[in-house]
């Protein structure tokens with residue numbers, strides 16, 4: 001097994017790292033405090049081709065694979081996890097879903113503006129009473145001639161307040177309990193509106209909103225795949241998304257490790273740098289070791305996806321392990337920084353707040369353990 005990255009992959013990694021260090025690091029804390037969608041970062045990513053990087057050139061993308069995307073997401077998340085979050089929802093959950101499941105006509109219609117970052121994408125399955133249990137969604141789609149009439153509410157939707165194109169999951173009552181179906185809803189369609197924007201703990205430069213559908217007429221031409229295929233599409237899309245969330249968590253944990261190491265070498269107490277104490281040094285050793293393991297889990301899941309092999313279990317393992325590591329590392333990072341770690345002037349508290357989300361969205365840690373245990377037990 002060759003664990004070395006190819007030159008092409010190293011080039012992507014370097015491009016993402018350069019972008020992150022130059023454009024994102026200096027403003028990440030400011031954007032976190034502003035709590036607005038990071039428009040400039042999105043536009044930068046569009047200019048550099050990240051917004052369409054896994055889509056083929058005929059749809060406006062640059063045709064990179066899942067491993068390349070994971071490498072880019074790690075570098076971007078290390079600098080500003082919110083920006084990586086925006087990219088994941090836009091590219092993997094929205095554009096990627098359309099690429100993998102839509103007809104060629106729909107791909108031609110929806111993907112080029114998403115790939116070029118002229119439009120922002122979202123993915124909307126979660127509802128107030130349907131989170132982990134997405135089969136419980138209440139949003140309904142009733143057929144009426146050449147359209148469906150959608151009624152319902154979605155919540156917590158990433159990029160929701162600014163999205164132009166959103167993949168919405170709704171149930172067709174006649175097909176219950178297997179009626180879940182995916183539709184593309186576009187900004188400006190009558191009956192589609194955006195509700196409150198949430199005030200969040202972390203990932204604050206990626207915004208989340210409620211979406212409402214009130215007699216929203218969606219053309220049949222905007223239905224993705226067949227009626228009743230929605231559950232399969234949502235779960236398969238979340239499998240891919242989980243590789244991205246795991247890569248985000250690895251990026252956050254890498255930032256924690258680097259900042260903690262640098263601080264521990266400089267901070268002197270009792271006449272020696274605190275890194276000289278085994279209690280601190282071993283925390284760094286454990287972080288570095290588990291970070292390496294998490295990164296390899298991400299690479300493996302991405303490589304399996306790229307080879308067209310089953311990767312659902314591996315994506316769940318990568319997300320579970322990497323997100324719990326990011327949270328543990330950030331907790332230790334604050335401890336290593338002592339009182340300074342608790343202060344807003346250092347980014348450690350942002351890593352801590354951002355890391356927590358990676359254990360929740362696109363399936364909580366409990367849900368990942370359900371996926372993995374089902375694969376193990378059979």
Ligand SMILES: Cc1cc2nc3c(=O)[nH]c(=O)nc-3n(C[C@H](O)[C@H](O)[C@H](O)COP(=O)(O)OP(=O)(O)OC[C@H]3O[C@@H](n4cnc5c(N)ncnc54)[C@H](O)[C@@H]3O)c2cc1C
Pocket residue numbers: 089122123124125126130131132133155156157158159200208357360361362363364365366367
């Ligand atoms: C910032 C943010 C961004 C998001 N972005 C999007 C988005 O873009 N699109 C979208 O559709 N959704 C999005 N979500 C929704 C997200 O995926 C859900 O919040 C998540 O899946 C959990 O659902 P819930 O919040 O309803 O929690 P619940 O499902 O109510 O779970 C509550 C707790 O119970 C546990 N639990 C539930 N069922 C079980 C079980 N069977 N066994 C053991 N434990 C269980 C959970 O793990 C959790 O700890 C986002 C959420 C957040 C917070």
